[in-house]
Amino acid sequence: MREGLADLSDLRHARxxxxxxxxxxxxxxxxxxxxxxxELKSYLETLVGAGYAEIHSSTRDSRRFKPWQWVTExxxxxxxxxxxxxxxxxALTVVGALLGALLIASGTEGREAIYxxxxxxxxxxxxxxxxxxxxxxxxxxxxxxxxxSAQLMQNNITVTFRALALGITWGIGTILIxxxxxxxxxxxxxxxxxxxxxxxxxxxxLPHGSxxxxxxxxxxxxxxxLGRALIGWGTADSLRMRFRKTVPDLATLAxxxxxxxxxxxxxxxxxxxYHAPVLPYAVKIAFGSVELxxxxxxxxxxxxxxxxxxxx
Amino acid sequence: MSDQRTATLNIxxxxxxxxxxxxxxxxxxxxxxxxxxxxxxxxxxxxxxxFTAMQLIxxxxxxxxxILIQFIIIEGSKMIxxxxxxxxxxxxxxxxxxxxxxxxxxxxxxQVVIRNLLRFVDALPLFYALGGxxxxxxxxxQRLGDLAAGTVVVRTVHSSPPDxxxxxAGKFNSFRDHAHLEARLRQKVTPEESQLALHALVRRxxxxxxxxVKIYGALANHFREKVKFPDEAIHGMSDEQYVRNVxxxxxxxxxxxxxx
Numbered sequence: 001m002r003e004g005l006a007d008l009s010d011l012r013h014a015r016x017x018x019x020x021x022x023x024x025x026x027x028x029x030x031x032x033x034x035x036x037x038x039e040l041k042s043y044l045e046t047l048v049g050a051g052y053a054e055i056h057s058s059t060r061d062s063r064r065f066k067p068w069q070w071v072t073e074x075x076x077x078x079x080x081x082x083x084x085x086x087x088x089x090x091a092l093t094v095v096g097a098l099l100g101a102l103l104i105a106s107g108t109e110g111r112e113a114i115y116x117x118x119x120x121x122x123x124x125x126x127x128x129x130x131x132x133x134x135x136x137x138x139x140x141x142x143x144x145x146x147x148x149s150a151q152l153m154q155n156n157i158t159v160t161f162r163a164l165a166l167g168i169t170w171g172i173g174t175i176l177i178x179x180x181x182x183x184x185x186x187x188x189x190x191x192x193x194x195x196x197x198x199x200x201x202x203x204x205x206l207p208h209g210s211x212x213x214x215x216x217x218x219x220x221x222x223x224x225x226l227g228r229a230l231i232g233w234g235t236a237d238s239l240r241m242r243f244r245k246t247v248p249d250l251a252t253l254a255x256x257x258x259x260x261x262x263x264x265x266x267x268x269x270x271x272x273x274y275h276a277p278v279l280p281y282a283v284k285i286a287f288g289s290v291e292l293x294x295x296x297x298x299x300x301x302x303x304x305x306x307x308x309x310x311x312x
Numbered sequence: 313m314s315d316q317r318t319a320t321l322n323i324x325x326x327x328x329x330x331x332x333x334x335x336x337x338x339x340x341x342x343x344x345x346x347x348x349x350x351x352x353x354x355x356x357x358x359x360x361x362x363f364t365a366m367q368l369i370x371x372x373x374x375x376x377x378x379i380l381i382q383f384i385i386i387e388g389s390k391m392i393x394x395x396x397x398x399x400x401x402x403x404x405x406x407x408x409x410x411x412x413x414x415x416x417x418x419x420x421x422x423q424v425v426i427r428n429l430l431r432f433v434d435a436l437p438l439f440y441a442l443g444g445x446x447x448x449x450x451x452x453x454q455r456l457g458d459l460a461a462g463t464v465v466v467r468t469v470h471s472s473p474p475d476x477x478x479x480x481a482g483k484f485n486s487f488r489d490h491a492h493l494e495a496r497l498r499q500k501v502t503p504e505e506s507q508l509a510l511h512a513l514v515r516r517x518x519x520x521x522x523x524x525v526k527i528y529g530a531l532a533n534h535f536r537e538k539v540k541f542p543d544e545a546i547h548g549m550s551d552e553q554y555v556r557n558v559x560x561x562x563x564x565x566x567x568x569x570x571x572x
Contacts, residue, residue, distance in 0.1 A: 021327075048325070049323070049416055052323075052417075053413070146375065147379065157383075168460055250429075251426055
């Protein structure tokens, strides 16, 4: 019956189910004023509850999940609808980056406290670049790329989901994650620029960072949207109603960010870790730039005409 | 819609009737969680030889795929089960629990995703302490994930209609000639009393003859005091028949009542 009801084009079936639901509701209404059998009442309540859920939850578009439509329309549409959250997430990361850069500029004594990875502390950018560019006979990542890629996906998706989930702390947890990420990013960027390794830095970060950093920002966007729903700024809706309106957007942002991080994980393991002379920096920067432009064109413009068509 | 500070969530629907959902308690939810945890651990242990084989045969790719499968099982298994089994995981099935929408509507996939993503916060700092405390103070026993997703965890009630017709079929009821007295009887008999009488009839053949006479006698005397039927309606009637008439009067369908 549920499967039949899901297909509302079968009008006869839908009408039959509706009439059954109305009869069960009517019987329950009569029983509620009588000293009747509790088991019967419970049975009717079960029927009415199930019928109510099926009938009142059915919508024209709820029949089947369409992955392509979700990727090309729903996700960018949701991103644009909650764009304020992305802008705030970006601003928080930029402010954090400025602080990180300031901390590194003021002295290198506290690097251990800022950098989460030891290799960033133990060697200067120039030393790292010299090591990476040293010609070798064998592929340093040979036989480990898929493993590294999977680990990156797992780690980044987890961080992004945490950033979203911590929105339930009135957004404070999300803000802290975004800000801390910004501090690390700003410190690394300034470190490389000051050491004269700007080109290497761009070529290293851009291919995967063009997806990875926006994905984490989208996770943060979700967290800020959740935090705002909890606080209730700019709406007279009740807390439950605010959550109800927000939940589909949050799930979409989480799914979209996870998808982006799968791509970022592949690129980081299979492409970003190769440097000149194996892979010229110009190629890496061009690839990363195309990705970045493509991603934001997709997020800002994809599905726009179809949305307008639906609204009209 | 309304809720009360008891173990049920009452939902009033636009059709003008209400139904209640029994909310799951923290103990049953914890047990369901541990069953899920044990199941997940068992699945991972069972898959370990397959993972090892994949790593040996597939090398780097095998290891990568293994990491992703483990990640999906650990982070996404509950989400996938709740999506596929309409709000139930293995633990919830065993404990008779189900995640439902707090307004009685159908559970949406986005609700399942969000309640599971927020599980991380509910689990802070250890052993779901935050989620447990929040649910204790929530009128709907919701943890943070449930609150954000608009879901509640309820106990599943397996109910079937009582088979009254087969018990009472083909028996003449002399009370039917006294509609006003029947109406008074329905008004005065409580649901518990009517259920007791019905069960006494359903279990008739299970009772010893002596016990049967005693029980039907007690019930008939109890109902006789509620409403006095005229002598011509109850003349020569056994206690068992009296109880049978009372039950038939109470459980007779509304249409039959209207026709009489």
